[in-house]
Structure formats: C-alpha cells, structure tokens
Amino acid sequence: MKDKILQLTGIQSFLSPWVNIFKGEETKKNINILLKSYIFPLLSILLFVLVWHTGATYLYNKEATSKIEKARAERGEAAALEVQNCIYSGEVGCQPNTLPSPAKVWEAYLSLLADHKIISGKKEAFAKKVEKTNAKRAEQGKAAITYTGRPSFVDQIGTSLKTVFAGFLLAAFIAIPIGIIIGLSSTLRTSMNWLIQILKPVSPVVWLLLVFMIVKTLMSDSDMDKSFMISFISVGLCSMWATLVNTSMGVSTVDKDFVNVAKVLKLSIGQNIFKVVLPSSLPMIFTGLRITLSVAWMVLIAIELLAQSPGLGSFVWEEFQNGANDSNAKIIVAMFVIGMIGFGLDRIMMVIQKMMSFNKEVA
C-alpha cells in the first residue's frame, strides 16, 4: 500500500533517479532523467524569474522617469529633484506604482505571513478573553461571541478552500446522479443534450447573478451566511458540467460484453447500475471530477471577487482597490498561491483518478 501510494503520487519516480545515481546504477541514464525532469524545469523557473525581474525593473524605471518628468512639468526643476531623491531613497510613499519585482513579492509574502501571526495571536487572546462569557452564553442558549476582526491571508485561503470544496461536492451530488440517469437512456440523452450544450458555456458571472437572484429571494429571512451560499452554489453550477458529461458518456458507453453478461445473468436494474454500470464508468466519472475541481478553483476566484464573499478572490480585489504601495506585490503573492493550490488539488485528484481506474492507463 505504501509503495502504491508512492508510485501513484509520483514520489517514487521523483526519488528513483537520485537513489539510482547514489547507488551508481546506470549513472548516465539517470543523470539524463534528472536533467530532463528536474534541472530543466528548475532552470525554466529561474529564467521566468529573471525575465520577470528585468521586465519589472524596466517598468519601474519607466514609471519613475515619467513621475519625475511630470513633477518637472508641473512644479519645476526643484520639485523634480525632490521626487527623484524620494524615489531613490526608497521612501515607501513615493515608489512608482507598477508591476512589482520578484524581490518585492517575496517581501510581501513574508509580511503577509507576519500579519497572519499577529492576527492569530489576537484571535487566541480574544478566545481566551471570551471563554467564560461564551460558556455562560452557551448555558443560556445564546450564540457564542466570535472574533470579527480582519481575516489574515491564510484565513482567506482557508475560506476559499472551504468554498471550493462545498461547490465541488454540490457539483458531484448534482452531476453524477443526473449523468447516470441520462446516460442510461438515449432518449433522455438526446433530449437533454441541447440544454446541456447551451448551459455549459455560460460564464461564471452569469451563474453568479442567477444564483444571487434565487438565493436572495429564498433566504431573505434566514440568518445563514448568504455570500458563502451564493458563491459555493455558483461554483458548483459552473463546474459540474464536465462531470455531468463524462458520467453520462461513461454510463452510455459501457462495454457491450458487460451489457451482454448482465443480460445473460438477468441482473435487476439496481444490480446492473451498482455492480456493472457504475464501476465500469468510475474512471470516466473521476476524470470528470478532476476537471470539475480545477474549473471550480478557477472560477472561485472570479466569483468571490464579484460576490464580495470572503476568500482569496476578495483578497485580490480589496488589495487592488486599496492601492497601498505593497498591494500589487500582495496580488502577485495571491496569484502564485492560487496557482500552487490549483496544482496541488489537481495532483490529489490525479492520484484518486489513478486509484479508481482498473486499467492503470491514466496519464
């Protein structure tokens, strides 16, 4: 089992060339593997950072020059000199506002982490402070007092993950059963096909507005977290299509031999679905779920941004609106975090997908 997990996650193939070089087996071949799979990708990342750095420096200089020129044109030579000095002294207030350099982004990352530590400290202190009050309130049947201060970056990540997970589950719960039903009947499949094809390409924004209209009316007097509801339902609706289509495809293309065996054995409809149709379409379903999760994560950011619901999306939006001098850098930190989490989620799904496929042929 441990071996299997290592193999499926790719850890084994990651480690094996190192181990083999260390053992002195097939040194040349393994060095080639290492070069191809690790050294070159690392080099390409390095190159990317270099290009980014050069570009950012160029933009910085351009913005600085235009700032100085503007001061000179509006307020004369002395002002221009003042602005120039201010910029090169590194004074925070007069830095040109443009694409931040890699170093700035790294700084912003560290400051976000520090910020998270401070906020968690505050939260803990708050929790201690209200511990007794909350116990009393619980006895009286009242809701506990919770911390309502500003969430940290890490909290935002947590919220986003929660939302995407809820949306993903919703998508699975809607798409898999419907997919099975329409997969079983070619009549249903053709009659639903248009509807699916029309709804599938609808933009996340439109789904959000639609969900907003419905949720607003339905939950006008409920005290549930409306923005969370709206964003996770929209995420679910946007992302469920891949699973729906794949499930119905998988179910409708069950191997003809399996169908014949089921007929010869006279399996009941229930047995047929649970013992034959579902297991044989599991690989397809999980391929769909993998796409669904990656779509969900992608649209989540846009939806949070629009719905003003807490999470990475609104973090990005707030920073953009905020316009503080390190806002741009924070946005880019968020970009990388979003990308890496997306990558991680996809990896997890890939492992599950591989475990589900009985032929072990998934790329």
Place this chain on the structure above:
Amino acid sequence: MNQYNINPIVGTTKSIINPQKEIVEDTRPDMLVCKDIAKIYPTPKGDYTVLSDLQLTVKKGEFISVIGHSGCGKSTLLTMIAGLNDISKGHVFVDGEEVREAGPDRAVVFQSPSLFPWMTALQNVMIGVKQVFPHATKKQKQDICKYYLDKVGLGNDFHKRASELSQGMQQRVGIARAFALKPKVLLLDEPFGMLDSLTRGELQDVLLEVWQKEKITAIMITHDVDESIFLADRVIMMTSGPFAKIGDELKIPFERPRNRVDILEHPDYYQYRGYLMDFLNH
C-alpha cells in the same frame, strides 16, 4: 462429394476407435431446436439477410461445434440462441420453451473473457451463482464458485482481481462462470480465439474435463478445425452468407473421455480433418 470413406450424416457408421461398437440412432431428447430461423439486419442499403431458413437440432448432452467462413453468421446464430439478438423469423426452443430473452439457462462464453475487471475471480463467478441459486446459503454459493474455479485450475487465485489475471486465466474464469450457472445449454463463441496455441490446448483440455462431468449441451463456434474435431460429437458446417444455412454436418464418433494424443494419432483423424477442410475450401 464423399471421396473419404465415411458417412457424415447421422446413421449407422462404425465407430472408428472401436469398430465393433455400432453407433445407433441418437435417442436422447432434443435440448435445442432452431426452426426456420432467419436473421435480417436492416442496413442503409436495404435489408441484409445473414441467415435464412436455418434448421438445427441438438440433443441433450451433445457437444457440437460450428465452423464456417468469417462473417457467415456464426456469432449471429449463437447470440440469437442466447437471446441477445432478435430473431427475425422462425423460432428457437430450449428444452421445449421458446427463447424470448437472455437468461442464465443459456450461459455464454464470449471470445473476449468479459469479466468485470473490478471484481475478483470469485466475485465474477459469484455474481452469476447468486442469480441462479438465490436461496442457497452463503457457504453453499461459495462452495459452488470455488468448486468450478478449482476445476478450471484457479484454486489459488480466488481473490485475484480479474484485471490482474492473464488472458488465459481470465477465460478460465469465464468457463467457470458459465458452468457454475448450471445452464441447460452452454454457448461458446470462439472462446479460445484470442489465446496462443499452447494456452489454447490447455484450455481445451480444461473445457473437456469439466464438460465430461456435467454433460451440458454445448455449442461452440470455432475457426480451428482441429479444435472442432477434438471437442465435438458433431461438427456443423455453415455455408457462406448471405442467406447462410447449415451446409453439412459430420459426426465425430471418437470415444470419450478423449485424449489429445490418441485422437491425433488415430488413423481416421486426417480423414475427418480433410473432410472439413474440403468443405471450407469450396
């Protein structure tokens, strides 16, 4: 037509292995009767009649093999008997009852093993046994499955996943699954067609061994003339399509239980073989 000195149609031929013993008229009851059956596939270019006016009677406990050119409609005939393919005209009766749909009384072994790859060997057999013996205890059902898996030589592989078995092993499970259903008729559509010749020989022996005990009426399609002689009591030769029917048949009166070496070395073996080859080459 009969350049070989044997009489192919049912009659009073001398048994070749045991010349003293006369083959008498088969008095066993009919297990399978195909009466005037036809199969017409509608195609874009009009109807295509694969089989027409086909008659076939198989006695209880008889093993027949069907040979014929590729595309003549052998699989079509078999799937019609199995109830997996509509019968365009005519009737098929199994043990006196007309065939209307598929059922476990007509077990099928397909060319590809068609096991459920997500199940173990045992589960693959069990799913059928559960359908046929719903009132048996769990232990009894397990015993049936294990008995047949053991018989086909998989005594140590009950809990291996089907996807982890070799082609030949998978087809063994397929045979076990079919026999475990205790069918009235066993239908085999080129069950060994995908196997290498060594495995094929092994599986022919396995099939004969299990069949010898159960004497289930069996119909096996094959491309292999030697296989058809080795296994069957009677070889049915189908004419080429369209409008294919049964062109000729040849009794194989070798005694059972059969042994490959004895049969291959038998002086009359090549006469049978030549007769069948002759039919196919015309």
